[in-house]
Amino acid sequence: MSYKFRGGVHPNPNKELSKDKPFVTLLPKGEMVYPLNMHIGKPSRPVVKKNDEVKVGQLIAEADGFVSANVYASVSGKVKAIDRRMTGASVPAECIVVTNDGLYTPVEGLGERTDYRTLTKAEILDKVKWAGIVGLGGAGFPTHVKLAPKDPSEIRWIVANGAECEPGITCDDRLMQEHPEWVVDGVRIVLQLFDNAKGVIAIEENKPEAIAAIEKAVEGDDRISVLRLAVRYPQGGERNLVHAVTGMYMGSGALPASLGCIVDNVWTLASIYKAVCENTPLFEKGFTVTGEGANAPGNFLIRIGTSVAEVLEAAGGMKEETKKALLGGPMMGLAIPNTNVPLVKANNALYLMTEDEVEQAEAEQTNCIRCGRCIRSCPMGLAPQQMMLAAKRGDLDRFIALHGLDCIQCGCCTYTCPARQPLVPTFKLFKPRAMAYNRAKQAAEKGGK
Numbered sequence: 001m002s003y004k005f006r007g008g009v010h011p012n013p014n015k016e017l018s019k020d021k022p023f024v025t026l027l028p029k030g031e032m033v034y035p036l037n038m039h040i041g042k043p044s045r046p047v048v049k050k051n052d053e054v055k056v057g058q059l060i061a062e063a064d065g066f067v068s069a070n071v072y073a074s075v076s077g078k079v080k081a082i083d084r085r086m087t088g089a090s091v092p093a094e095c096i097v098v099t100n101d102g103l104y105t106p107v108e109g110l111g112e113r114t115d116y117r118t119l120t121k122a123e124i125l126d127k128v129k130w131a132g133i134v135g136l137g138g139a140g141f142p143t144h145v146k147l148a149p150k151d152p153s154e155i156r157w158i159v160a161n162g163a164e165c166e167p168g169i170t171c172d173d174r175l176m177q178e179h180p181e182w183v184v185d186g187v188r189i190v191l192q193l194f195d196n197a198k199g200v201i202a203i204e205e206n207k208p209e210a211i212a213a214i215e216k217a218v219e220g221d222d223r224i225s226v227l228r229l230a231v232r233y234p235q236g237g238e239r240n241l242v243h244a245v246t247g248m249y250m251g252s253g254a255l256p257a258s259l260g261c262i263v264d265n266v267w268t269l270a271s272i273y274k275a276v277c278e279n280t281p282l283f284e285k286g287f288t289v290t291g292e293g294a295n296a297p298g299n300f301l302i303r304i305g306t307s308v309a310e311v312l313e314a315a316g317g318m319k320e321e322t323k324k325a326l327l328g329g330p331m332m333g334l335a336i337p338n339t340n341v342p343l344v345k346a347n348n349a350l351y352l353m354t355e356d357e358v359e360q361a362e363a364e365q366t367n368c369i370r371c372g373r374c375i376r377s378c379p380m381g382l383a384p385q386q387m388m389l390a391a392k393r394g395d396l397d398r399f400i401a402l403h404g405l406d407c408i409q410c411g412c413c414t415y416t417c418p419a420r421q422p423l424v425p426t427f428k429l430f431k432p433r434a435m436a437y438n439r440a441k442q443a444a445e446k447g448g449k
Contacts, residue, residue, distance in 0.1 A: 005232070005240040005243050005244065006379065006381070007376065007377050007378050007380075007381070007412065008232040008234060008235070008377065009232070009377050009412045009415050009416060010232060011167050011330070011331065011415060012167060013167055013168075013231070014167045014168045014290070014291075014330075015167070015168065015170055015173070015206070017168065017290045017291070018168070018170045018288055018290045018297040018298055018299055019170045019173055019174075021170075021174075021298040021299050022174065022178060022299065023171075023174055023178060023299050023300065023301050024298060024299070024300050025301045026301065026302050026303070026306070026310075026311060026314050027104065027303070028074075028075060028100060028306040028307075028310055029100060029102060029310070030306075030307060030310050031097060031098070031099060031307070032073075032074065032077070032097070032098040032303075032305035032306065033085050033095045033097050033098075033305055034060060034061065034071050034095055034096045034097075034098070034305045034342070035087050035093045035094070035342065035344055036061050036071065036094045036096070037093050037094070038069075038071070038140065038304075038344035038345050039068065039069040039140045039141070039142055039345065039346075040067065040134070040139065040141045040142070041066075041067030041068045041069070041142060042064050042068045043064065043068070043093075043094065044061035044062060044064055045061060045062055045063075045064040046060065046061045046082055046096055047062050048060045048061075048079050049079065049082070050079050050080070050082065051079060052078070052079045053077075053079075054073040054076060054079060055076045055106055056073060056074060056075060056076055056105060056107065056110065056283070057072055057073065057110040057280065057281055057283065058072060058073045058107045059072055059281075060072060060096050061096060063129070063142070067141075067142055067145055069132045069133070069134050069345075070129075070131070070132035071096070071132055072132060072281045072282065072304075073098060073283065073305075074283035074284060074303035075098060075101070075102075075104060075303060075305070076101055076103050076104055076105035076106075077100045078098065079097070079098055079099075080097045080098060080099045082096050082097070083097070085097065085342070086340070086341055087342065087344070088308070088327045088341045088343070089334060090334070090336065090337060095342070098305070109279055110279060110280060111278055112279040113278060114276065114277055114279060115277075116185070116276045116277055117192070119192075119276070121192065121193050124189060124193060124276055125144055125147060127275050127276045128144045128147060128272055128276070129142075129144035130275070130281065131271065131272075131275030131280070131281040131282050132281055132345075133268060133271045133275060134282075134346065135264070135265060135268055135346070136265045136285060136345060136346060136348070137161055137265030137267070137346075137348075138328065138332070138346050138348065140344075140346040143264065143271075143272070146257075146262060146264070147190065147193060149257040149262070152193065152195075153195065153196055154257075154260055155194040155196065155197045155257065155261070155262055156196060156197055156260035156261070157197060157198060157245050157246065157260060157262070158187055158190050158191055158194065158197050158200070158261075158262050158264070159199075159200050159202060159241055159256075159261055159264070160187050160199065160200065160201040160202065160264060160266050160269055161202060161236055161238075161241055161263055161264065161266060162201055162202060162203040162207070162210065162214070162266045163203065163229055163235040163236035164204065164207070164236060165231075165232070165233045165234055165235040165236045166233070166236070166328065166329035166330075166332060166333075166349075167233070167329050167330050167331060168290040168329050168330065168351050169288045169290070169349040169351075170290070170299055171267070171286030171287055171288045171299050172265070172266050172267060172348075173207050173209075173210050174299045175267060175270060176203065176213055176214050176266060177209050177213050179270065180210075180213040180216070180217040181217055181273075182269070182273045182274065183217075183266045183269050183270055183273075184218055184221075184224065185273045185277065186264075186266075186268075186269030186270055186272045186273040187199040187201065187269055188221075188223075188224070189272055189276050189277075190264070190269065191223055191224075194262070197260075197262075198224070198225070199223055199224035199225070200225055200226075201214050201218070201224065201225070201227065201266075202227040202241055203226065203227070203228065204228075204229045204230070204231050204235055205229060205230065205231060206231045211228060214226055227244065227245065229241075229244060233410070233412070234331070234332075234379055234408070234410040234412070237408055237410065238250075238256055238263045239379070239380070239408075241263055242256050242259055242261050242263065246259055246260070246261065252406050253405070267286055271285070282345060283304050283305075284301055284302065284303050285301070285302065285304065285345070286299060286300070286301060286302075286348065287299070287301075287302040287311065287343065287347065287348060287350070288300075288348065288349040288350070289311060289312065289349070289350045290349065290351055291326075291330075291350075291352035291353055291354075292319075292353065292354045292355075293318050293321065293322030293323070293324075293352030293354045294315060294316070294319070294352045295319055296315050298315055300314065302343055304342075304344060304345055305342050305343070306343050307339065307340060307342055307343070308327070308336065308339040308340070308341055308342075308343060308350060309339040309340055311343065311350065312339055312350065315350075318352050319354065321354045322352050322354055323353060323354060323355060323356045323359075324352075325339065325350060325353075326349075326350070326352075327343075327347050327350060327351075328347070328348070328349055329349055329351055330351055330353065330357075331411040331412075331415070332409065332410060332411060333351050335358075358422075361414075361420040361422065362422070364420045365419065365420040365421065365422070367419060368385050368388070368421060369418065369419050370385070371418060371419075373413075373417065373418065374412075374413035374416060374417055376416075377412040377413060377415070377416045378412060378413055379408070379410065379412060380403075380406050380407065380408060382402065382403055382404070382406065383402055384407075384413035384423050384427075385421075385423075386402055387399055387402050387404045387407070387423075387427065388421060388423055388426055388427075390404070391404075391429075396434050396437045396438075399434050400434055400437075400438055404427065404430075404431060405431065405434060405435060405438065407427050409424050409427055409431070410424075411424050
């Protein structure tokens, strides 16, 4: 049986370009750049300085607060500088720059085996925090925070997000096919933290090889099951997965823990396994290069800090007719002005487009025709056309009243709009303003009491 949610769309999956391409390990040769803000929360604090020698797996920046994360060197070499560099978000950020010596000399103890069953809950959480693991499905939220809810006894489900619904991206699929034990043991490790929980590995049914591999890996384990999901975008959204698993809907502003769920991407769980069982912090992850503009689409094991240009070169470069490069997929990806930017923890794909659909939409845009398609497609149950009016008018209170802060910027409304209105691009610009305004308003109200 497969499960689905309300709303959503069916864009061309475009998985065939890379889904059958096994992982290729990419050892970078060039300069490595490590942004200190590659996670939600406070940026990390450097613990190295210019001209320091570093090794693979060495801590180079430590978490600066509870909602923060450690950063590790993914190559050996020398610290060239600590300065501001351009990132994939098209904004400059403080970065640690390392000259790669090409030797990949590891720190002592890297890769040493540990039996997670011998560890206490506190020891497991400490290892996850030590490893600098964050949500690798795109959110970048520090995982040790997510795994420390107020009341662990209320957690009933550990949900492994293997939906990978974004068109074109296949690195989660390849992980589940090639290393299902990393994912399953990652779930088992997290289950050790929550005595009353069961594990559910949720996978869209268009990944039969991954489903088969995971089902084989969980045989005989009555605490873990596999849930087949209907193919629909954005099936991988936390709220949609929580509904598929529990049958319950998360309220506005709620977190999965409020319904007894912890949701982690499969690569996040694989990183938990490697941290706890192999004494390896997060410095390597899966990455897909795909799209009509890619010469040789494929899946790579990349080291964090590697430049997009170097990964693109390893994938055969881009076609001459390529017009746009996105970090991420075509629905939620961010366009980058050039490829001289570093890959960070949350990056999972480079999508190369031979047609600039945003440019086309701008040329074809008309006034809203009140057809309601954006409302029907919104997985959050919002009213995008009304949010658009509020944003155009700069009406922050109206945008918030319409639950605009719940928008996950999935792109479904823009995808279905026959008037070619730039709904999500507008929300991406307006929502941060609304969030800041709402925080200030709440703080003022709290201070007045």
